[in-house]
Amino acid sequence: MPTQNRLTIRRVIGVNIRELPADDNGCGWFHLSPQRTPRPAHSGHTRARWAVIGAGLTGLAAARQLALKFPGDEVVLLEAQQVGYGSSGRNSGFAIDLPHDIGAPDYIGDPAVAGMNLKLNLAAQAIIRRLVTEHGIDCQMNPLGKYQAAIEDKGLRVLDAYRRGLDKLGQAYEVIEGRDLPAHIGTAFYRKALFTPGTILLQPAALVKGLADSLPGNVSLYEGTPVSSVEYGDTITLRHERGSLSVDKLVLTNNAFASQFGFLQGRLLPVFTYASMTRRLSDSEQARLGGNPIWGIIPADPFGTTLRRTPDQRLLVRNGFSFQPDGKSNQRWLDKVAVAHRRSYERRFPMLSGVEFEYTWGGAMGMTRNHASHFGPLAQNVFGALGCNGLGITRGTITGTLLADWLAGERNELIDFLIGSSGPNRNPPEPFLSLGVNGNLCWGQYRAGLES
Template structure:
């Protein structure tokens, strides 16, 4: 019996979570039970895997276990971009190898398609808008990144629009940026509302247990999962808990729990909306991956996301919230000088599961243990599609996309501690400094 060394411990101040339509959490598990299928982690990946397993095995019960409350963890804390295009931050043009990029595009589009269909079928109130995204730059280096990205999109045969700085206020209100590249295929969502809606529309043969953190695990012909109120015995275990998969004994030293931080304003008044101008909702990602992400939401709030920290145990740190809220205020003031009195209602952190080679794990981890782990910052679409495809594969179905995922090398090994923390923290500090005005 091995102890699970780290458990999710997110902060309580995520604006998406508190503003999403309320729901009644499912009870925690108590007692002892057996199940053929147990899925650990009810984010985008786990919800998709459980749903698809239930479809393939309608006469079997699928158990889905969540350590916190659905929508409270990483899946409900991102910026809400369901991105269609490849977004390889390790490549100069965000595209990289063209054959790999085409497969990534197909995966992202399938993930988008799955989510759109579920939102429509179940009437999930998550502010989904198919409005595209802007990738914007202010510095010369950022403009060069946009030019490289444009060349990559040309190679991939994808449409875009180059928008000059003087035209940008008509799109996003602010005249801060010198140039942007608009791509039409991204959908924007309220992520916590989407995750909550997906949980409440699961098939009837999925049993969801919330507030059930697994504290010990024993592997064998079956896997025994122990928690404070009892235990679960799984014939087949599916791990969809990203970097916490390392605490279950897999991919140790191969994933990086990197936290990023966001602040969300109060709703803008009618006068403030008029002063801002631009479109009623939009999303901006920075040319530099260490820069600032922005959103104007359907309910007329503005979101600012930037700053990073490496939290090896995957737990939130209050000191970072206080520090980075000040950075958010400075970034907001530079971009929206016409809104000096608009304050933030919420500031929160959320974890990204990254690997040094930008690769994920998909497939078997051990006998009767499987996983789709390490989405590398594309959890909305990539988590959805990999969870779905993993369930298909476990049911005996596979496609060219499944073969592509199975053939991937997986996350690379990290250096040992303390070199790891020193190196990651140095790279984060340098990247944020180098981002300059993009931050």
């Protein structure tokens, strides 16, 4: 049996869920995407073959594919909040194609593994493209590529190393020297960038709202329905404050909150990261900025700053991390990061000094220590695609889809690769876990220097 399954299958009888998601109300993408009426919350009792927990990118993909593979079954998709309000709607909108193994000296590592991750990401992009086109989802999807930019010597070394990795993988890139960068991105802040053409930029909340509103007819989506207890067995009972569901099979796609359901405890870490978005730039401000009208920059240092210039002419700044084991938003952190975002913004955009942020928000990523995710069985009749590690747009889309394919009996090289991967590794118990994660986050952010 593959390593991942041997490690994680265990007997679980039932759990009361102690922590439920509670994201902040500051996400610009959510408020700026098309308004929709959320589907009603579940009430009463329902019997169904399948339940999927969490209507983020992973859950939406899993529910859609289950419904297609089992057209005679009802697939119930339960979401604690509104669709688009969770992390899937509050990320930076980079649907990334290339693998980036931060543990490997050339950020690619084993070419065979990197090649499979590339195939997974490309398959996810193809799914996103197809669904956006088929259902006319207005999510500002742009196949514009991304810049990975550096300012510190350490960052420049990362770009050189990644370039060697991309050569090994046969992937295209362009090196852009600092003097040429303002023509691309307006700011003269960076010393060098690696442009890779395969990333798709999009409006994440608009994407997930559109995906939710185009689900097949045999998916019953209930929003505002946080599951608060589970009894496992031949039939699984899910309870919430207005009712319950009995299902044959449970699919967990709720990222780090899967720990609350009794699985992968201490292995899925809710690490928050934060973003701020300016008001719309005026025509004269856009002219002062210069460069291309839409772009996305990721940092050379993983603890550095992500930037977007959006199609509606706002600037987005993302940086800062905090470990919040309860998975909930925290106002103290939001206040703190707003100050840090202002500092990062002013360094990069002195020509647009003082342009206000209209939105500041945070969101949880399901991080794992070895950057591996879980795919496959968790217990009898319980399955999961979990641990997005900050790359859920492509990873969540493809693992949700392939988990449903695997449940329908399909096998192919991508499924075999995911099922056979090692899965998230163990961490020390509390209080050592929090001390270790917080220590690493603080040290990483300090060492990022001007990259942050």
